[in-house]
Amino acid sequence: MVKSILSIVLFGFSAGAVQAQDTLQVQGTSPALYISHVVKKGENFYSLSRAYGLPPKEIAAANKVNMEQGLQLGRSIHIPLTAANFSQKAGAAGKPVYHKVTDKETLYRVSVNYNKVPLDNIRQWNNFSGDGLKKDSYVIIGYMKAAGVASEPAPKVEKVKEKALPVKEAAETTVTLSPPPPPPAKDPVKKEPETHPVAEETTPAPAPAPAAAKPAAANSSADFEQLYDQQTNSGKKADTEKGPGTWFKSNAVGKYYALHNTAPRGTIIKVTNPLNGKSVYAKVLDVIPQMKANAGLIIKLSDSAMQALGSNESRFYCELSYEK
Structure with a gap:
């Protein structure tokens, strides 16, 4: 009875929030990708489950450990990267997962080794303009989307916000443009349509825009x-x-x-x-x-x-x- 009470108390202390590691580096090859987590004081299968977005039983099975045995302090645990906690889509958000570049490794080889992630996604996440890679550099190959990990700001999240802001601003401008129509009924607004130079300036402006877009390809x-x-x-x-x-x-x-x-x-x-x-x-x-x-x-x-x-x-x- 005393042992059961102590185990419950210990579980209560260990059930606190667990933060994922600061830098997540991918290991393994497709489709068996994973990251390593070193067990710290107070951590157990349930706290790791909340941090990495995987069921406790799945983490235990990946490491061939019986859940009743618990986790040893300092042990390196494999956290599988699955569709439940890992995303490689263009709009992925969360905490970035990195690959360390080896000698003579190409962007295409990185794509093939990690679930054939589209090359354009890797370029966008890492702000690459070409396909060259430098040895020992780190390349983002996807994002952890678990609740415990997503709480930490990631580069991708910032990019999504930056892209979203212009859209909101555009929406706001359209809303502000709607009120001005009432004043047009007044005399000062009538004078503005009479100024034809405005129309002359707008006609040449659209012409170069489409011409510049087609030659790009x-x-x-x-x-x-x-x-x-x-x-x-x-x-x-x-x-x-x-x-x-x-x-x-x-x-x-x-x-x-x-x-x-x-x-x-x-x-x-x-x-x-x-x-x-x-x-x-x-x-x-x-x-x-x-x-x-x-x-x-x-x-x-x-x-x-x-x-x-x-x-x-x-x-x-x-x-x-x-x-x-």
């Missing part, structure tokens, strides 16, 4: 073509290759990317569809993964290039040209 693709000409001396110093290719999913707009086994990263490859003569210029991100489905392929292109090449086949025959 075209220029980005043209950049790769210019790089190709520089690398190959306008095609004079180029190797050619013929064979089957296929596609991979990408959110890139206006640019095409490729996986190739021999061309170094950053090489621009000219890919031609011999059936219709259409060509695209794609930048090499990494090598083609060694999988049975990729056997015999000479290239994998981002799916945005599919329409540009005029192909709708899962595999297609193509001709490649790139720097020797």
Whole structure:
């Protein structure tokens, strides 16, 4: 009886709020991703459950520990990253989970290793403009969304607020614009419509706006073509290759990317569809993964290039040209 009372009292002390670790570093490989938590004084399965958003039994099972045995002080516990407590969506919020970059690691390889998180999401979370990674740097690959973790401010939360503010301001301006209509009935407002110069100024302004938006995509693709000409001396110093290719999913707009086994990263490859003569210029991100489905392929292109090449086949025959 005394032991049961003591256990209840101890549980009451240990049931206090537990804060997740300051820096969350991902470990393991897809789909068995996890983070490590070192048990501190007063922590138990229930407090860890509240901090990391997972059922106590699931944490115990992941560590092959009987819940009745409790947790040992200083022990490293695996906290699984699942759909319940971990998000890699574009609008994810909470506490960032980091990956430490290893030597010669690419952004594409990080994406593949961690649930194939979209490259554009990684770029947005880390404010990347390109695909280069520096050894020993830390890259955000998702966010913990547990209640105990989300209470701490995270970079992503701030970005969401910054984007939300302009929308609210716009809403407020529309509300403030609605009251002015009553005064137009007065004489001073009648004088304003008579001033036609205002209309003349507004007509030229919209014209440049759409013109600037369209070239953005075209220029980005043209950049790769210019790089190709520089690398190959306008095609004079180029190797050619013929064979089957296929596609991979990408959110890139206006640019095409490729996986190739021999061309170094950053090489621009000219890919031609011999059936219709259409060509695209794609930048090499990494090598083609060694999988049975990729056997015999000479290239994998981002799916945005599919329409540009005029192909709708899962595999297609193509001709490649790139720097020797």
